[in-house]
Amino acid sequence: NAGVTQTPKFQVLKTGQSMTLQCAQDMNHEYMSWYRQDPGMGLRLIHYSVGAGITDQGEVPNGYNVSRSTTEDFPLRLLSAAPSQTSVYFCASSLRAGPSYEQYFGPGTRLTVT
Amino acid sequence: DQQVKQNSPSLSVQEGRISILNCDYTNSMFDYFLWYKKYPAEGPTFLISISSIKDKNEDGRFTVFLNKSAKHLSLHIVPSQPGDSAVYFCAASDDNYGQNFVFGPGTRLSVLP
Numbered sequence: 001n002a003g004v005t006q007t008p009k010f011q012v013l014k015t016g017q018s019m020t021l022q023c024a025q026d027m028n029h030e031y032m033s034w035y036r037q038d039p040g041m042g043l044r045l046i047h048y049s050v051g052a053g054i055t056d057q058g059e060v061p062n063g064y065n066v067s068r069s070t071t072e073d074f075p076l077r078l079l080s081a082a083p084s085q086t087s088v089y090f091c092a093s094s095l096r097a098g099p100s101y102e103q104y105f106g107p108g109t110r111l112t113v114t
Numbered sequence: 115d116q117q118v119k120q121n122s123p124s125l126s127v128q129e130g131r132i133s134i135l136n137c138d139y140t141n142s143m144f145d146y147f148l149w150y151k152k153y154p155a156e157g158p159t160f161l162i163s164i165s166s167i168k169d170k171n172e173d174g175r176f177t178v179f180l181n182k183s184a185k186h187l188s189l190h191i192v193p194s195q196p197g198d199s200a201v202y203f204c205a206a207s208d209d210n211y212g213q214n215f216v217f218g219p220g221t222r223l224s225v226l227p
Contacts, residue, residue: 004157035217042118042203042217043158058214090157099146099207099215100165105157 002026006091006106013081013113021076021109023091029104031097032074033058034066036087037108043090049074050097081113117141118206120218127225133191135221137204140185144206148215149178149189152201161202162189194225 007022025032033048035058045058049068063085065077074093078085089109094101119138127133137147145166150158164171164178164187171178177190191198201222205215 040219042116042205042219044217045214048214059216092157099148099209100163102160105159107155107157 004091004093004104004106006089006109008109009107010110011112013078013111015081015083015113017081019078019081021078021089021091021111023074023076023106024072025074025093025104026072027093027095027104028071029093029095030071031094031101031103032068033092033103034064034074034076035090035092036060036085037090038087046076046089078111081111083113085111086113087111115140116219117144118204118216118218120202120204120221122221123219124222124224127194127223129196129225129227130193133189133194133198133223133225135189135191135202135204135223137187137189137218138185139187139206139216141206141208141216142185143208144216146207147178147180147187148205148207149176150203150205150217151198152203152220158203191223194223196225196227199223199225 004025034046035043047066049055091106092103094103148163149161152158180187201220203220204218207215
């Protein structure tokens with residue numbers, strides 16, 4: 001049982017490049033989400049999914065796309081990277097949507113856009 | 115404008131003493147609150163939660179207090195241990211369905227042996 005896994009751990013992109021951050025969970029969780037963490041700020045929700053085939057925007061969705069074709073995987077796509085997207089990205093999952101369900105976080109991906 | 119504030123970026127406490135981490139919020143619609151702990155190079159891990167129908171929740175060495183009228187919550191760790199040294203995030207939600215939490219910026223706790 002690996003929990004929530006994220007790849008890669010580190011990534012450097014040039015402005016305008018695209019890439020996909022991978023997130024997978026093996027706990028059969030319905031709810032998955034992506035956050036970014038910037039210095040001096042808390043985690044901010046980018047996109048979330050309440051189940052396969054269903055996604056929705058969070059607080060800071062611009063510049064990011066997501067899809068949820070399976071229960072296990074929730075990739076985050078950067079379409080055209082910008083320096084403002086330099087951040088640490090965390091994926092999380094919980095059994096179901098709802099604040100009483102504990103969220104499990106992955107170890108994070110540190111992204112630098114030059 | 116931050117809806118969830120943790121005004122102390124850092125806190126140092128002696129081992130065995132009490133650690134008190136504070137969190138203030140501005141949105142009176144928030145009805146569920148959580149604390150997460152984060153070690154370097156790891157994701158946050160859930161610590162303890164409280165809903166707005168309570169004013170206190172306890173789990174071992176960790177107690178969270180909620181003062182709704184003051185829009186303030188605090189996390190008490192007694193006794194503090196060196197392994198408690200981490201960044202602590204307060205988070206709040208007004209969404210009964212989703213997990214759309216608003217996180218504070220975090221407080222770095224250092225427990226000195």
